Amino acid sequence: MRILLGIFAIAIYGGITFYLGWNLRAWLNSLQVFRWPILFWSVLFLTSFGYFIGKLHVLLTPLTVLGSYWMFFLQYGLMLCMIANIIVFFTPLSTKFVGTGAVGILLVLLAVGTYFAYTPVVRQATITIDKPGEDMRVVLGSDFHLGLLSGKGHLEKFVALSNEHEPDLVLLAGDIVDDSPQRFIDKGMGEVMESLQSTYGVYGILGNHEYYGNEIPEFKQAMKESNVEILMDETLLIGDRFYLTGREDLTNKKRLALSALQPENKELPWFVMNHTPDDLDEPANLGVDFHVSGHTHKGQMWPNQYITKKIFELDYGHRQKEQMHALVSSGFGFWGPPTRIGSQSELWVIDIQFNK
Known part of the structure; x- marks a missing residue:
């Protein structure tokens, strides 16, 4: 068949x-x-x-x-x-x-x-979380597809824009490389990525294209050498201030349920990275405060965004679902043709304010 x-x-x-x-x-x-x-x-x-x-x-x-x-x-x-x-x-x-x-x-x-x-813009959002904490700034990037057409020069733009906004945390929400990390390694992109500045570090997750490349150990090593920590169904307590969970991509049918990755202390803020925004109900019901994704590219080229809107509850932008703030980026790079119509390469700057 x-x-x-x-x-x-x-x-x-x-x-x-x-x-x-x-x-x-x-x-x-x-x-x-x-x-x-x-x-x-x-x-x-x-x-x-x-x-x-x-x-x-x-x-x-x-x-x-x-x-x-x-x-x-x-x-x-x-x-x-x-x-x-x-x-x-x-x-x-x-x-x-x-x-x-x-x-x-x-x-x-x-x-x-x-x-x-090839001309990225900065999107900005301010969210409020009803938990204790000091206000912080997060930079979110996704879907770089670094490789042949999205190369070192494009990555340099991201690093410059991110550092300019002096983030406390940088999140890379999957599809960082376009299948194989070899061109990322060979073209010295790690040296550029390494210059990202952040108070609490740079964290990333796998997207579907890292799985397509089937070179995940090599990818993780390249990211480690670039000072990017890749989280694979892991939850970390960062700076005794907040929890950060990085989920395996939906491509991995054996990935853990989010309920298995819940933090111990429910009083601290909980951030989650999930490359594909396939389910917002589960994290909202479990008490996630801030949930970020990519994958959709906002359709990348008009009128494809009407398809992604039908597929995903949230295919682009920010939405609050119960106490959870969900944000989906259209990505900093592109897949296939190096063109965008009806969308634009972007990075998000999110200012998080805490009520308690």
Whole structure:
């Protein structure tokens, strides 16, 4: 059954790729610049499967880059092609005119999306917890996907913004690397991460992509050398002031229930990191005060945010559920195409005030 489903999915994907190629060929023909059809279709299908082919060997890495950008053209190219086909069919406008307009819109979207992906913003929130404590500032980052396209320069932006706000605590809520930590190690990103400044330290958790890479021991060691403590179903008492729990990702079907990670002292604040915001009821019922997640990317590219809103109770931003403050970040990096439409790379600065 899985093989049949895989064949069906590849057939559908191949059909969409052919549809896009057919439209691109029609536009190029209208400009009288279409040449070498065999080469055209070969390059097109190689690019469409490039993201996966490029993972097979380091020498094929350029195909991963092409494949990443292809995901952008797949989504917006498909929408624009359907609109263009309708316009050409029902109006006297030519394929040349409509096609050129569609390509122009696509390039503008690519430029805008690239800007929003590589130009992070700082989101701020202030929350109040009805427990004893001294006011503190937390910086939250997630979904960096550090690797090929989200690299050292992008990480340097995060470190600079975080240090500028002088946090007491830095939380990295999963998908820190894009599958494998090898590029993080080879490109010296650990030296950048190591320069993060925080009163109580820097803590992270695993996301689904750390599991996809299947190099968790290597990842944990790289983070340790970068002064980032990775919590895997662990609860720590930090500075005798608050408890911090880092959950295993939902990808791990054997992860512990949150009830097994409850702190001993119920009077102190309890913070929880869970990469995927799959369940807010359990932490709210158990008395968690501050719950942070990532994973959703806020859909990353419009209109995908309408899908994430349907899947998750909270797919983005801050919400109070009973006594618990939940916050979901759209992420500092990106997955697949280095573009964001309808979202922007971000880090959160959360000022926590205590009532008692």
